[in-house]
Amino acid sequence: MTQTFDCIVLGVGGFGSGALYHLARRGVNVVGLEQFGVAHDRGSSSGETRIVRKAYFEHPDYVPLLLRAYELWTDLRAETSRELWDLCGLMLAGPAEGEAISGAHLATRLHHIPLEDVPLEQARTRFSAFRIPDDFSVVFEPEAGYLRVEQCVRSHIERAQALGAQLCTNEPVQAWETDGKTVKVRTEKEVYEAPRMVVTAGAWTSQILAELDIPLTVLRKLVYWFEVNKGEEKTAAGLPAFYFELPDGAFYGFPSIDGQTMKVAEHTGGFEAKNPSVLDRESRAADSRPVEQFVSAALPILKPKFQRHAACMYTISPDHHFIVDRHPAHENVIVGAGFSGHGFKFTSVLGEAFADLAIEGSTRLPIGFLSANRFQKES
Numbered sequence: 001m002t003q004t005f006d007c008i009v010l011g012v013g014g015f016g017s018g019a020l021y022h023l024a025r026r027g028v029n030v031v032g033l034e035q036f037g038v039a040h041d042r043g044s045s046s047g048e049t050r051i052v053r054k055a056y057f058e059h060p061d062y063v064p065l066l067l068r069a070y071e072l073w074t075d076l077r078a079e080t081s082r083e084l085w086d087l088c089g090l091m092l093a094g095p096a097e098g099e100a101i102s103g104a105h106l107a108t109r110l111h112h113i114p115l116e117d118v119p120l121e122q123a124r125t126r127f128s129a130f131r132i133p134d135d136f137s138v139v140f141e142p143e144a145g146y147l148r149v150e151q152c153v154r155s156h157i158e159r160a161q162a163l164g165a166q167l168c169t170n171e172p173v174q175a176w177e178t179d180g181k182t183v184k185v186r187t188e189k190e191v192y193e194a195p196r197m198v199v200t201a202g203a204w205t206s207q208i209l210a211e212l213d214i215p216l217t218v219l220r221k222l223v224y225w226f227e228v229n230k231g232e233e234k235t236a237a238g239l240p241a242f243y244f245e246l247p248d249g250a251f252y253g254f255p256s257i258d259g260q261t262m263k264v265a266e267h268t269g270g271f272e273a274k275n276p277s278v279l280d281r282e283s284r285a286a287d288s289r290p291v292e293q294f295v296s297a298a299l300p301i302l303k304p305k306f307q308r309h310a311a312c313m314y315t316i317s318p319d320h321h322f323i324v325d326r327h328p329a330h331e332n333v334i335v336g337a338g339f340s341g342h343g344f345k346f347t348s349v350l351g352e353a354f355a356d357l358a359i360e361g362s363t364r365l366p367i368g369f370l371s372a373n374r375f376q377k378e379s
């Protein structure tokens, strides 16, 4: 039997949950199709925490989107009465001319984001849990912190359902087609039809949108929890989030949430995953060694051997910036892809952009720099 809706969301992880919520909030009769469960750990939106910040060093054009993202996270928090985030601040440490510090300064200058320059000697006292290398610069962003990733996904979905959205879990999409007017999506159980569809399939995007012709690389990324040394529990719980740009890679982490462990990971590096459905989730020495070396050099309050780990995926676009646009060949199909390991904080605001694009065909949100046609080959 065919079920008919106003809009289909294919893939309800981070971005799909945001899209589902914003579509439902506008009264759209929407269905979300998800191959796994709610807030599952097989994709890219799991592992407790995600950094949220405004002094965006990757590119200052993201800042206006972040300002709206913060408003929407605040609204969602009020609607659900859940502690979706902890704005504990973010310490960035690295060379003054490196990507992180100079990029954060640029975003701050252009968009007047609060950012403190902390002289090294002061930083060593104020953030005494860290060993900060000589000749590093340190900045502190007081309005940054972290989002509780699974709580955010769950909250978007629960609110969407309360507003009338339908969610079908454990229902992998097998195929889809469109004649320009109607999108027809087939799963094992059903056929779904709608005049429009939002595709937010994360690491599976290249399988779902084979003809998109934008090379996306899926990287397997492992994150680690390290035990806090006895007596340091309070210090570990009171830290800001942190990001170190070192000559051999960028490493980041979070204050202790459970008082016993801290999550630390490497943003750089990672091995290509050919098939996201059969991801190797084991930690190998090549995965853990750089993170353990970082911990032993920079975080003496932690035991240097990791206690547990989790696996996740980055889906990297050719220029490491997102793709948020209508499908170049199908105007009624909206694509959110290539979030390149820094997307989660935007799932609120881009959920709103997906709803705009699906309902109105355009959005007032400044997403022009994320268009799909920037990758179009010259003929």
Ligand SMILES: Cc1cc2nc3c(=O)[nH]c(=O)nc-3n(C[C@H](O)[C@H](O)[C@H](O)COP(=O)(O)OP(=O)(O)OC[C@H]3O[C@@H](n4cnc5c(N)ncnc54)[C@H](O)[C@@H]3O)c2cc1C
Residues within 6 Å of the ligand: 010, 011, 012, 013, 014, 015, 016, 033, 034, 035, 036, 042, 043, 044, 045, 046, 047, 049, 050, 051, 052, 171, 172, 173, 174, 200, 201, 202, 203, 204, 205, 208, 221, 222, 223, 265, 312, 313, 314, 337, 339, 340, 341, 342, 343, 344, 345, 346
């Ligand atoms: C280790 C790690 C650390 C990160 N740190 C940060 C950070 O600090 N800050 C930040 O902002 N971002 C961070 N990111 C990036 C951020 O988490 C991702 O950009 C974001 O979660 C991607 O969301 P998504 O919706 O694209 O993917 P997902 O959440 O994986 O959602 C895609 C969904 O589509 C579903 N799907 C796919 N194919 C089908 C199909 N055929 N049928 C049905 N369903 C399907 C999948 O099951 C999945 O649920 C990090 C990512 C990782 C992996």
